[in-house]
Structure formats: C-alpha cells, structure tokens
Amino acid sequence: MKPSGFTYHRPQTVDEALDVLGRVGPEGKVLAGGQSLVPMMNMRLAAPAELIDINRLTALDYVQVEGDGAGAAVRVGATARHTTVERDTAAFTVLPLLRQALSHVAHSTIRNQGTTVGSLVHADPAGEMTAVLALLDGSVEVRSAHGARCVSASDFFVGPLESCLEPDELATSAVFPVPEGRSGSAWLEVARRHGDYAVCGVGAVLRLDGDARVVAARTGYISVDATPVVLDLGEVIGRVPYDTADWDAAGRYAAAQLQPEGDIHASAAYRRQLAGVLTSRALSAAARHALARHDIMTEVPQ
C-alpha cells in the first residue's frame, strides 16, 4: 500500500504546468486533489514516473457564473474543490443541479480535497459529475503548450476511466450550461451507504411552460454504462400538465433504453429496475422543483 517513486513537479503558473506536461510526455500525470489518483498509486494500479501537482495554480481555483438568459453557464476552474462548487451560492441559484448531485459525491472530507474537473477527467462511470456535464450538454476547456480546445461532454468521455485528454493536456475548466426557461432538476441515487459510489444514479432536468405543462425533459445516468448516458424523454412524456404526466411510464421507457451490466454490487436486472424507478421519481421531483423555483422567482421582485 505504498506508491512507487516518481519525480515531483510543482508549477506555480498554468504556463509552467503546460510546459512541464509537454516535456515529460506520456510518463507524466496531473495531480489534482489526489482523491482518485493516490488510491490507485497506493494500490500500485498506477505508477506514473512524473507527477505534476497543480494545487498551487490558484488562478484556476474559481467558480464563476457567466452570462445570463440563454447561454448562461457556470464555469468551474481546475483547482476548485467539490466543496467550493457545492457551497457556491451564485452557482446554486442558477444551477441547483450542481449541489444536488455533489452532495452524493463521496463524503465531505473527500469533497474538501477532490476537484470537480478532476472527477470529469477521471471519467469514472460512477462519477456523478460526468453525468451532470453530459446531461447539461456541457464542455471541458483543455490547454496544452501548443494551443487550446473546447471539448463537448459527448466527445470528452471515451470509456470507463478514460477521457479524450492527450498526455500533454491540462483541463483548465469545465462549463455547465444553465437550462433555459422555467426549469427544475433533481439528482437521485441508490448506494449501499450514503457517500459510496452509486449502484445507479439519475439526474433529471425538466422544463415547464407558463401553464405548468412539460415542454422538455432529459435524464442522465451513472453506473449503467461505460460512459454517462443521457436520454431525452420529452416526447415520451408529452406536452401534458405536470400533475397528469405518467412518470412511471417514462421510467419504464427509460429502463428499456439502457444496457446496464451486472457486477458484484448488483445484477443487470436490478440496475435496470433501479434506473426505471429512479427516473420516474427524479422526473416528478424535477417538475415540483421547477414549480417551486418559478414561484419563488416571480415573488422576489415585489
């Protein structure tokens, strides 16, 4: 349970970090919060020869709400901890799903150190924030010594524990778009104990019109496939008043779309069952959330 030796780099600026990453090549690994990398090193499942510690890059330690109306988004810098994102009130006001999902990411002690961007790069199929990014059609900003690119969530997650980053690249921030209109959200999951990786987790984002009819509904899933899965359930639910929507039917439909696998924690059939039940509950919760948020918002100006 001890890691093997490595050369340690502690850049003070982003440019310095990109320079080191470019020089050390495939032998190098970024060390962010260490909450996924160090357990793997302790168990010798990973043995990078060079570690680039980005914890001193305070320029990337931010959570920022950008724009308003259509195009608004929450941008999270690479060294912002899960806890910082979870507690950010401006981010919570425009995008409550971040806090809803983050409260299920491990325990607070792990969230104090683990970074949200790190959990995206780590690309664990059970990692809540991967599905949140995918569900919101978010993206990751990536830089290397040669340039910058912005990768959409659908291209970012390549496989289990595999993102599309090249060895010389640093993910500098993640962008979580704010859903438009009268929207609400929910995150529900089942884990053996609170804080454990979920056996199945579901996020829902749902939009209502002025008459409280469902106009859009999407769900995102963890622990059911190699990468996060997103379903569009708007048509299945139909443009019906939220209180007459058949959430159970939407859940059954969603379960039929998924191809979960069985493992030591749960059989494939149990996972599918969970996905269906959690889908209907998450949709219903997201609809009530949309209503409550909207009411609160219209009352504020008085």
Add this chain to the structure above:
Amino acid sequence: MSDTSAAEPRHEVNLVVNGVPRSATVPARRLLSDFLRHDLGLTGTHTGCEHGVCGACTVLVTGAGRSDDEGVSGRPIRSCLQFAVMYDGAEITTVEGCTRPDGELGPVQQAFQDCHGLQCGFCTPGFVTTITAYLEENPSPSEEEAREAISGNLCRCTGYQNIVASVLRAAELKSEEVGG
C-alpha cells in the same frame, strides 16, 4: 522505510504541525500520513485502509496554496491520499493538537471519554479531527446532522451510537466553554 534507494531525490518539507514548526527531508512519494507518523513521530494519526475509505488518517489543514482557507482553522482531509511534499508551507492539526492549550483533553476528546465513544480507539483520531472541524461549522447539530457528520468515518467496535452521542456532548461542552 523501504523507499530509500540511493537515487531517489529527497525534498525538504517545512510545515507547522499543531502550532510547532517542523521539518523533514523525504522522498516525493512519502504519504502525508507516513510523514506525520514516521518522520515526525506523531503516531496519533492512524492509517487503516490507505485508500481514503476508513477516515482514521483524517487531519486538518490550511495553507498549501488554497484560496478557500479564510475563516477556517482547518479543513479535514485524508492524509493517506496526499503526499507530504504537497504540504510544504502548510499548517496541520492532528489529534495530538485537538487538546486544550494547557494540554488537557479538548472538548471533543473529553466528550469521547464522557460518552464511551471509543473502544479499541483505532478509529478515534479520525473522528476527533473530523468532529472538531465540523463543530466549528455547525456548533449545535441535531442528532441526524451529527450522524451525517461522521458518515465518512468507519468504526468496527462501537456501533456508532456512542460516537453520535459524543458529537452532541462535544457541542455542549464547547458552548459551555464559550458561555462560561
């Protein structure tokens, strides 16, 4: 330790532990938990799983380039998941530092004694540090909040009931202290 191959470069790590400046020269791969225990001789911090699950190694940190330090006297982290070299210049509180200034048991430690919050004591350092930080954030938790606050720490002996009671008792002791 078995990691001292002659070629392995060593790093000087200077930090403040429990208010005392300390220093040691270690390989980059030295875990913060091992640094505290072996290099500094502070064996109060325990290591159980060394992959972040049990919480026995939890210590409180500030500094080390973090911008969210303001107003906190220590953020709980798993010392088994960090390298000591990352903490050059930081301030750390271990269970040894959770005492009163005069060296008597601190409120959380006292509460564990009062409520029989430990049996073998292996998990206790992680609980004491975690609860110390938690009570700064939430000085009067409900029983449910107390349970949630310790949910990231494992204990194989007590069944947790007396640890929950210890959290509530510690809150009481702290408020008496402030009040009196």
